[in-house]
Amino acid sequence: LMTDPKGDRSKGPSEQDDPDLFTRIVDSDEKGVYVSGAKAHQTGCINSHWIILMPTIRLTQNDKEYAIVGAIPADVKGLTYIYGRQSCDTRVMEGGGDIDLGNAKFGGQEAMMILDRVFISWDKVFMNGEFEFASMLVERFTCYHRRSYVCKTGLGDVLIGAAATIADYNGVPNVSHIKDKIIEMTHLNETIFAAGIASSHQGHKMKSGVYLNDDMLAQVCKHNVTRFPYEISRLAQDIAGGLMVTLP
Numbered sequence: 001l002m003t004d005p006k007g008d009r010s011k012g013p014s015e016q017d018d019p020d021l022f023t024r025i026v027d028s029d030e031k032g033v034y035v036s037g038a039k040a041h042q043t044g045c046i047n048s049h050w051i052i053l054m055p056t057i058r059l060t061q062n063d064k065e066y067a068i069v070g071a072i073p074a075d076v077k078g079l080t081y082i083y084g085r086q087s088c089d090t091r092v093m094e095g096g097g098d099i100d101l102g103n104a105k106f107g108g109q110e111a112m113m114i115l116d117r118v119f120i121s122w123d124k125v126f127m128n129g130e131f132e133f134a135s136m137l138v139e140r141f142t143c144y145h146r147r148s149y150v151c152k153t154g155l156g157d158v159l160i161g162a163a164a165t166i167a168d169y170n171g172v173p174n175v176s177h178i179k180d181k182i183i184e185m186t187h188l189n190e191t192i193f194a195a196g197i198a199s200s201h202q203g204h205k206m207k208s209g210v211y212l213n214d215d216m217l218a219q220v221c222k223h224n225v226t227r228f229p230y231e232i233s234r235l236a237q238d239i240a241g242g243l244m245v246t247l248p
Contacts, residue, residue, distance in 0.1 A: 001039040001113065002141060004056045014062040023053055023115060024065045025128070032121040033128065035068055039113040046081060046111055048074045053120075054127070058135035067134055069127035070120035077119070082112040101158055143215045146222035150196025156189035156232055163236040166243055181235045188228040195221035 004013075007021035016022065023037030035053065045051060054069045072079065092105055127133065164182055167173045199217035206212055237244060 001042050001045065001051055002054050002056045002138070003040050003042070005038050005040050005112075006056070012057075012060060012063055013066040014060075022056070022066050023068065025068050026065075026117060032119055033068065033070070033125060034117045034119055035070070035115055036117055037115050039115070041084075041110050042113055043110050044108065045074065045113060046083070046109055047106075050074065051113075052126075053115075054137060054141070055134040057138065059131035061131065063134075064129045064131050067127055067129050067131040068120075069125070069137070071124040071126075072118055072120055078116045079118055080114040080116070082114065084110040084112070102154065139215065140212060142222075143213060143218045147196050147199040147213050147218040149222050149225040150193055152225050152229055153189050153193040153196075156185070156192070156229060159232060159236050160185045160189060162244075163239045166240040169243075170241075178239055181239055185232045185235050188224075188232055192221060192224045192228055195224055 004022040007016045007018060013019075013022035013024065020037045023035055023039060025033050026036045027034040039045075039053065050071050051074055052069065052071050055067060059067050086109065089109065091100075098104070127137070160182065163185065164173070167175075167178050167182070172178050195217055199213045199221055202214035202217060203211045204214075
C-alpha cells in the first residue's frame with residue numbers, strides 16, 4: 001500500500017500539522033516496530049491476506065520515521081478499514097445469469113485504512129529509516145503498476161464490441177460516421193495496449209536478475225488510461241444512444 005492522505009501537498013511528511021497524514025514508525029522494541037497513520041484509496045485491500053506498507057513520496061533526513069516498509073496481516077490488531085461503496089457493488093448478489101464478463105462473481109472495492117500502533121515484527125520489516133531509497137522504491141513500484149493499466153483495454157474491447165453490436169441492431173453499421181467512431185475507439189484502445197506492451201518489451205535485466213520494464217513508456221500507458229477510456233465511452237454513447245443506458 002503506497003498512497004497516504006498527504007494533507008497539505010506543499011509540505012513533506014515531517015512538516016504536516018497532523019503527523020498521521022503519512023504512515024510512520026511511532027515506537028519500536030526488541031520484537032519489532034509500531035506504526036500509525038493512514039493509507040488511502042487501497043483497491044482490493046479487504047480481499048487480501050497480507051498487506052505491504054511502503055512510502056508514497058521522496059523522503060528527506062527529517063522524514064526518517066516515515067521510511068518504513070513492512071508486511072502486516074490484513075486482520076492485524078489496530079487496523080481499521082473505512083469501506084468505499086461503489087454504485088454497482090451489490091450487482092454480484094442480484095443474479096442475472098452470465099450477462100457480465102470479467103470479475104462477474106466478486107465485487108471490487110477501495111478502502112481508507114487507519115493504522116493505530118500496528119505492530120510489525122522485525123522479520124517483516126524491509127525498510128527502517130533508509131529514507132534515501134524511498135524515491136527509488138516509489139519509482140520502481142509505479143513503473144510496474146502503471147504498465148499494468150494496460151488491463152483497461154480489455155474493458156475497451158468489450159465496449160467497442162457492444163457499440164458495434166448496437167449499431168447493427170439500429171441498422172446503421174455501414175454509415176460512415178458510425179464506422180469512423182468505431183475506428184477511433186479501436187485506435188485509442190490499441191494505443192493504450194501498445195504503450196503497455198512496449199514498456200514490457202523494452203524492459204531490462206537488473207543486477208538481482210529481475211526485469212524492470214521501461215519507465216517512460218509505463219508512464220505514457222498510465223497517462224493514456226487517464227484520457228482515452230473516457231473518450232471511448234463518449235463515442236460509444238454517440239453510437240448506441242439511449243439504448244446503452246436503458247437496455248441493461
